[in-house]
Amino acid sequence: MSKVEIGSDRIYYPMPCSLVGANVAGKANYLTVAWFSMVNPEPAYLAVAMNKAHYTNSGIKTNGTFSVNIPSSDMAEKTDYCGMVSGRKFDKAAIFETFYGKLETAPMIKEFPFNVECRLVQTVDLPAEELFIGEIIAAYCDESCLTEGAPDLNKINPFVLIMPDKKYRGLGQDIGAAWEIGKKLIKK
Amino acid sequence: MSKVEIGSDRIYYPMPCSLVGANVAGKANYLTVAWFSMVNPEPAYLAVAMNKAHYTNSGIKTNGTFSVNIPSSDMAEKTDYCGMVSGRKFDKAAIFETFYGKLETAPMIKEFPFNVECRLVQTVDLPAEELFIGEIIAAYCDESCLTEGAPDLNKINPFVLIMPDKKYRGLGQDIGAAWEIGKKLIKK
Numbered sequence: 001m002s003k004v005e006i007g008s009d010r011i012y013y014p015m016p017c018s019l020v021g022a023n024v025a026g027k028a029n030y031l032t033v034a035w036f037s038m039v040n041p042e043p044a045y046l047a048v049a050m051n052k053a054h055y056t057n058s059g060i061k062t063n064g065t066f067s068v069n070i071p072s073s074d075m076a077e078k079t080d081y082c083g084m085v086s087g088r089k090f091d092k093a094a095i096f097e098t099f100y101g102k103l104e105t106a107p108m109i110k111e112f113p114f115n116v117e118c119r120l121v122q123t124v125d126l127p128a129e130e131l132f133i134g135e136i137i138a139a140y141c142d143e144s145c146l147t148e149g150a151p152d153l154n155k156i157n158p159f160v161l162i163m164p165d166k167k168y169r170g171l172g173q174d175i176g177a178a179w180e181i182g183k184k185l186i187k188k
Numbered sequence: 189m190s191k192v193e194i195g196s197d198r199i200y201y202p203m204p205c206s207l208v209g210a211n212v213a214g215k216a217n218y219l220t221v222a223w224f225s226m227v228n229p230e231p232a233y234l235a236v237a238m239n240k241a242h243y244t245n246s247g248i249k250t251n252g253t254f255s256v257n258i259p260s261s262d263m264a265e266k267t268d269y270c271g272m273v274s275g276r277k278f279d280k281a282a283i284f285e286t287f288y289g290k291l292e293t294a295p296m297i298k299e300f301p302f303n304v305e306c307r308l309v310q311t312v313d314l315p316a317e318e319l320f321i322g323e324i325i326a327a328y329c330d331e332s333c334l335t336e337g338a339p340d341l342n343k344i345n346p347f348v349l350i351m352p353d354k355k356y357r358g359l360g361q362d363i364g365a366a367w368e369i370g371k372k373l374i375k376k
Contacts (some may be wrong), residue, residue: 002331003287003298008324009232011304012339013258014348014359015225016201037203037225039237040314044197047235047319049227070201076363080370095373099191110191116199124312124321126228131235131321133312136196143190151200153350159363160202160348162341166367170360171202175264175347178354182268185283 014160017168019082020048021067021098021107022059028093028107031056032083034161035129036068044136045121049129055087060120060132065106070114072157076168078111102138113142113156202348205356207270208236209255209286209295210247216281216295219244220271222349223317224256232324233309237317243275248308248320253294258302260345264356266299290326301330301344 015034022029035049046068050057060066071079082092097110106117118134145155159168203222210217223237234256238245248254259267270280285298294305306322333343347356 003303003328004331004334005289006327006329006334006337006339008304008327009230010226011232011234011256011258011324011327012302012341012344013204013206013224014202014341014346015204016348018201035225035227036201037223037235037237038198039223039235039319040317041239042197042316044199045314046199047225047227047237049225049235051229068199070199073363077369077373080364080366080368081373082370084367084370085374090374101193114200115191116196122312124310126233126321128230129228131227133314133319136199139194139196139199140191141194143192146192146194149194150352151194153200153202153353156200158202160204160359161366162359164338165341166365168363168366168369170363171348171350172358172360175261175356175358176268178268178349178356179272180268180354181265181356182270182272185265185269186273186278 012163014162016160017071017079019069019071019079019109020056021069022056023063023105023107024055024059024087028098029056029059029087030082030092032079039133045133046136047131047133049131051129057130063105064120065103065118066132066134067106067108067115067117069109069112070156070158071112073159073170075112076159113145114151115140200351202350204348205259205267207257207259207267207297208244209257210244211251211293211295212243212247212275216286217244217247217275218270218280220267227321233321234306234324235319235321237319239317245318251293252308253291253306254320254322255294255296255303255305257297257300258344258346259300261347261358263300264347301333302339303328
């Protein structure tokens with residue numbers, strides 16, 4: 001197997017797709033974000049990286065709140081749209097039904113099966129992006145996407161973005177059980 | 189569609205799987221990490237969240253370097269294993285062939301199709317985790333996983349972790365073209 005050094009402009013991996021919500025000037029706005037991750041288990045923190053040019057950032061900083069909404073695959077067109085136009089010119093919230101939760105200023109998307117609302121904990125200033133670290137204050141799931149009371153990603157049916165293909169892809173075949181299939185390699 | 193408030197202990201999404209590499213006490217060690225993301229495009233920064241208890245963290249802080257290695261689905265067992273045992277007790281690097289690049293202290297896994305080596309830019313101290321932000325200094329790909337000179341995720345064949353199922357899943361069906369399928373929603 002031969003290794004080739006390639007351009008170091010990014011790391012390639014399946015990037016989860018979300019819409020980040022914030023109130024900007026008192027009105028709900030949503031931005032497509034594929035650069036996010038859980039970053040702390042307890043309290044539950046997640047981090048979202050958003051280019052400083054985006055309209056949504058100012059709302060997050062003003063209110064100290066935001067949401068992350070996980071779309072199902074049949075919401076891919078709406079998800080894609082929200083990454084192509086700016087809230088400065090388009091009323092992106094018009095294509096969704098918005099609801100609010102405990103924080104009152106973090107708009108969430110009713111049609112998306114899984115939503116969390118976050119309180120901004122810290123903003124890390126990066127060269128082109130702001131990395132917003134938020135504590136998950138409450139989480140909401142469509143009743144139809146629960147299995148034994150827990151969100152079921154098989155029912156939520158999320159998707160990832162892959163580059164440089166610029167393609168959205170669904171969840172694929174079962175590769176194995178985590179914290180299980182590696183056990184055979186543990187030498188006692 | 190009825191929304192149910194559920195426990196706010198995490199957000200559910202397809203988490204990309206990687207092994208983070210660092211030299212600890214001069215020896216290569218690898219840790220399974222599913223909490224990472226790109227966070228800045230230029231310079232290319234990524235962030236990895238790692239619990240403070242992990243052995244690998246000290247190596248990252250000592251050397252100021254680390255790697256992120258993307259496994260193919262046939263490396264799922266080895267990936268799983270590296271998340272179940274500690275480098276304090278097990279020589280996890282023994283199951284891989286390690287190579288080094290420009291930074292000289294960021295060990296990378298030859299068998300994994302895609303690897304980046306990073307210089308530590310910033311460490312964000314979180315309650316349980318350290319969030320290491322690194323600049324990608326160089327990237328390497330198996331020649332067999334390139335298409336027209338760029339890494340091809342269809343060939344790399346990566347996988348994600350889904351919770352609470354504790355399952356690894358491959359890439360699924362094509363949902364549509366990004367920056368394309370949403371165009372029809374743009375009102376001129």
